[in-house]
Amino acid sequence: MDLDTVLDQATGANAEFARHTPQQRYTQLVEIADRLDAAADELVPVAMEETHLPEPRLRGELARTTMQLRMFAEQARTGEFLDARIDDPDPDFGSGPRPNLRRMRVPIGVVLNFAASNFPFAFSVAGGDTASALAAGCPVIVKAHEGHPKLSELTARLVSAALTDTGAPAGAFHLIEGRDAGVDALRDDRVDAATFTGSVRGGLFLAGIAAERPRPIPFYGELGSINPVFVSQAAVDARGQAIAEGFVDSFTLGSGQFCTKPGIVFLPTGHGLEGVLTERIGGKRTGALLTDSITSGFADRLKEIGDQIGGRMLVEPTTVDGCHQPALLAIDYPTFVEHSDNVLTEAFGPFSIIVEYTDVKQLTDAADRLHGSLTITLHAEEADADALDDLRRLAETRTGRLILNEWPTGVSVTPAQHHGGPFPSTTSPLHTAVGTAAVERFLRPVAFQNYFDSWLPEPLQEANPWNIPQKRSPAGQSKLWGRS
């Protein structure tokens, strides 16, 4: 199918898809999840072949992906994210008579998702962006990632069939392939919002297109993240070995190809953990990276770091059978300051940098140099509260998720999750790519003033036929405002 037809079908699906009931959306999303689960034995081997990721990881990721679909199904069924609000008419309202005003969120329209390479299930064709956009009632066009084309097509067929068989309109879901098609679609007026997970450079390029179209549209890009970790002396004293092992496990997870990989760790000088770190790394064997371009990009980045920064390579970069093995660099704080632009640039692969600090004040100064990051992690004891107070406050301004005494890799898909953060970790710091709040990216409010009840959409009707949460503002409240 050519791109023009895809876009026509998608816009053609808008009106009907937007009118589906919460129960219909629930059924559609659960059906997708069921079919993906049932096809696991077919999907996982293809994913292994195309991404070089190991089977247990991929089976786990698929399970997470279908759980996520079921979560959004449940969200859609409750109708909570419609955020239905009803203002009763109020002749005595503070700023003049208040009309019968009702507000809900409606689907934003056709959503274009640029799939990621590193999570071929959870951030790809049927991943969180697709699940949340479908839950919102938006037709979805996924631009397949070049790293796993066969898996993308296989997944897309299952998604399409599940949607068709549960009554979704023909244009509710499409897969497109190729960078040019993706860029052309993003430029097209028939697309109303877009998501992206990938590099800073790629994300900024696409964000520019979304902003410069004749009709600019929301662009939700999740770009690069360095995910700093700050370890206090007290934490090292209490459990240094566990921290060192946890760090190695985290930065090598998925061959270091997590957007939440800890890319820089601040340890007190004289931490004495070199032996634990090198031994733990020695026990890791990583396979091929996701794609050829990630493999060569990682090599280039290692060379750039080696050429420019100096420091002590605790574990030298090596390859085994052509595959990059985990490596670890240690630098002192002055070196970090001198090369902070370089150090704070993401290295996508199994590599991290230890910065050895001599004074807790350096942690605050370092935090002040940070760009926006998806996560910031602290390893500390409760008694560190005062010493780390400035660091903690500053860290809040630089990230979307703060983690204490755990590791940033692994992102729980829950109502309180926030997988986002200030630029450059995302292009939209108000929004999350993971968790129930992800659906908010694809909904826009519409208010209905003085409507006949029978003309209102179901969520705003007085009888509340869908039985969704309606938040009512009774008359008379404004009299209380500003009176203490």
Add this chain to the structure above:
Amino acid sequence: MDLDTVLDQATGANAEFARHTPQQRYTQLVEIADRLDAAADELVPVAMEETHLPEPRLRGELARTTMQLRMFAEQARTGEFLDARIDDPDPDFGSGPRPNLRRMRVPIGVVLNFAASNFPFAFSVAGGDTASALAAGCPVIVKAHEGHPKLSELTARLVSAALTDTGAPAGAFHLIEGRDAGVDALRDDRVDAATFTGSVRGGLFLAGIAAERPRPIPFYGELGSINPVFVSQAAVDARGQAIAEGFVDSFTLGSGQFCTKPGIVFLPTGHGLEGVLTERIGGKRTGALLTDSITSGFADRLKEIGDQIGGRMLVEPTTVDGCHQPALLAIDYPTFVEHSDNVLTEAFGPFSIIVEYTDVKQLTDAADRLHGSLTITLHAEEADADALDDLRRLAETRTGRLILNEWPTGVSVTPAQHHGGPFPSTTSPLHTAVGTAAVERFLRPVAFQNYFDSWLPEPLQEANPWNIPQKRSPAGQSKLWGRS
């Protein structure tokens, strides 16, 4: 004070201001409202002199402005917009063990507001953008509108004093003047979000700067809006005279300088309302427009319409004492189709266009040509439901507020209000500039994982010391997802 000092003070205020309690924010906002109310006799004459708007309108607008401040004060006190969420740990969570995860919204940082010309109180120095940003805990820099510099300075002094006397940090509020200062501030990395109310051209220029900065920031622009009105034959039959009079009152309100002015009205051919319309318009006398540039811009726009569109001028454009008087053009449907780009461009001032249609199908076709608009209004009878079904559905996709049998001018400041819409009516269709939801523009989520309770911000602490709404997700729920 030079711009650099202003920006330094604003960023310097961030940390302290963000930590204020709901009660502190409440006190600050109410104090601003009280001082503005107390200064009404000083403020209103200056506003009259600078904007040429009449005294009753300005007194009403000031009352609305202080009511709005009290509403946001109340919002801040309840803490509802912090959206505090608590996920209990859940070892059996569907996608793997769920940690102790808590999420709230924090202030986005320094907010730069470009004030509007047409509401010197409600959309200016102490208007909705300022009130909602202060409620969120963001230091505010207002770029004064050139149309009312003295009023801006007077208002700013009152706001600053109220904030200082209620314990806000020194940089919590600043006024800056001049287009260059506004643009320089928008380009500066110390600014974290911006708002704007004004023309499409000005808004797009500023939106481009916000998007192209090294660190792009959210830009909430409210630009132009044509606010179409569709009138059914049944409505004309039932109450044609009242509709004609209501229309004239609405499009001439504030000398036609409302962002919600109805700029185009679809009436059935043979409506027979010419007499009522011209008589009602004859009873209106409008004074000078807000600024010289609006006055000349309106004259240019009238000329462009007269030269290109043709049609019957029901009331010819005239001036009295150099002031533009209300004018009204009628065209037929084919003329609308031929010149729709021109007709659908905003004319900011006391002018509107009637499009006479012959078939209800033309209304749907016309709606399909609409760009995004802040409002769309229908005048119809309940029996029109089926005939107008397509129009109603399509209208929902083109606007942020649908109004039935009332008029779009006058925007109630309430929880269910949505003053926004698809581009070009705004640059951010997810957000509103009016109503309690306006504060959401200035808040970004942060999740806290596995934190010591004593290290959490108050809204997320188990003891809930601020007594704000906390939404808790108990363990065990994921077992139910996707099971029908």
